[in-house]
Ligand SMILES: Nc1nc2c(ncn2[C@@H]2O[C@H](COP(=O)(O)OP(=O)(O)OP(=O)(O)O)[C@@H](O)[C@H]2O)c(=O)[nH]1
C-alpha cells in the first residue's frame with residue numbers, strides 16, 4: 516500500500532467516476548493531481564509488464580486493474596496518461612477506462628482511494644482547470660452548459676462560450692475600462708497638468724461606449740436564458756376560437772382535445788417543441804371567460820392567468836369568422852408584451868378586415884387556419900422572431916444569471932461614473948465607480964472572484980466533471 520498522505524488541497528490527487536451512473540459501454544475513473552500516475556501504478560497492471568510510473572505523456576496502455584491486497588482482477592482497462600499542464604485540469608491526469616459497470620467502477624475508484632487518492636468534490640476537476648489557468652471562469656461554467664444543452668443551437672452557444680467567446684468580449688471591455696482608469700488617475704496624480712473639458716467629454720463618450728457594450732451582453736443574457744431553460748409560449752383567448760387546434764397544428768399532431776363545445780380545455784396543456792433552435796414549452800390554456808360557471812372553471816382561469824403571467828411570448832387567438840368581441844379585447848389587454856394577435860379560422864368567411872383589428876387592437880393580426888394549416892408557418896416564424904431572431908445566430912452567447920448580475924452592476928456603476936464626470940464631481944469618486952465596474956466584469960472571467968462564488972458555481976457540477 517502506498518504511503519501517500521492527502522495534504523494541501525491543491526497538492527493532493529483526486530479521483531472520481533467520470534461517466535454517468537448505470538450501465539455504459541465504457542466507464543471511466545479519472546485521477547488528477549501530482550500523484551496520479553503513482554496512484555495508478557498501485558492499481559494498474561500493464562499487459563506488457565511496463566511500469567506505469569515511466570509512461571510517457573499522452574499515451575494509452577492496455578492492462579488490468581488488480582487489487583494488490585487480494586490479487587483479484589477487477590476489470591480489463593485502458594489507461595490514458597496526460598501529463599500536466601497539457602491536460603484538462605492542468606495537472607497530471609490518468610483515466611482508467613473500464614467496462615462500464617457500476618460495481619467494477621466503484622471497485623476501481625475504491626482501490627485508487629486506498630492508494631492515496633481522495634474522492635473529488637462536485638466540479639473539482641473543472642475547478643482545478645480554472646485554478647490552474649486552463650479555463651477562465653466563464654469557460655468553466657460553459658462546461659456545464661455544454662453538458663446541459665437542450666438544442667443544437669444551445670450547444671453551439673455553449674461551445675462558443677467554452678472557446679472564450681464571452682470571455683473575449685468581457686476582456687475587451689475591461690481593457691477599455693483600464694485605459695479610462697489610467698486617464699482618470701493621471702489627472703488625480705498630476706493635477707497641475709489640468710483636467711480640461713475636452714478630455715472629460717472624451718472620457719464620458721468612452722464610458723458610454725463601454726456601457727453600450729455591457730448593455731449588449733445583458734440583452735444576450737436574456738437570449739442565453741431562453742436557450743438554456745427554454746422559452747414559454749402561451750396560447751390564450753376566449754373559448755372556442757381554436758387555441759387547442761393551433762397547439763396541435765404547431766406540434767403537427769393531435770395532442771389537445773378539440774371540440775365544438777366552448778370550454779373544452781379546462782386545464783393547461785403543455786408540450787415541448789423547438790422553434791429556430793429555441794426549446795419551447797408551448798402551453799394551451801382554458802378559454803378566458805367573463806363568468807366562470809363552477810370551481811373547475813375558476814381554477815382553469817386562474818391557471819390560464821398564471822401561465823400568461825410567466826409567458827415569454829403570448830399568442831392571443833380570436834375567431835376570425837366572428838365579430839370582434841369584448842372578451843377578445845380583454846384577452847389582448849391582459850396579455851403582456853411580447854404578444855401576437857392571431858385571427859384563426861381564416862378558411863371561413865372573415866367577419867372583420869385587418870383595418871378593423873388595427874383599429875380595435877392597435878395591431879394587424881396574423882391570419883391562420885388551424886384546419887388547413889394556412890398561416891401556421893408564419894406564426895412559427897413570428898414566435899422565433901419575438902424570441903430574439905435566430906438561436907443559431909453567432910451573436911447569442913450563454914450569458915448566465917451570474918454574469919447578468921455582474922453586468923448589471925457594472926452598468927450601474929459606469930452610468931454613475933459618467934454622470935459624475937458630467938456633473939463635475941470629484942475625480943476620485945469617479946475612479947471608485949469605474950474600478951467597481953472593472954471589478955464586476957472581472958468576476959465574470961474569474962479575475963476577481965471569491966471562494967464563495969466558486970463554491971456556488973461548482974456545486975452544480977457533477978462529481979467527476
Ligand atoms: N373552420 C375552422 N374551424 C376551426 C379552426 N380551428 C378550430 N376550429 C374549430 O373550432 C372549434 C373549437 O376549437 P378548439 O381548438 O377546441 O378551440 P379552443 O379555443 O381550444 O376552445 P376551448 O378549449 O373551449 O377554449 C372546433 O370545432 C374546431 O374544429 C379553423 O382554423 N377553421
Ligand SMILES: [Mg+2]
Nearest residue numbers: 758759779780
Ligand atoms: Mg381548447
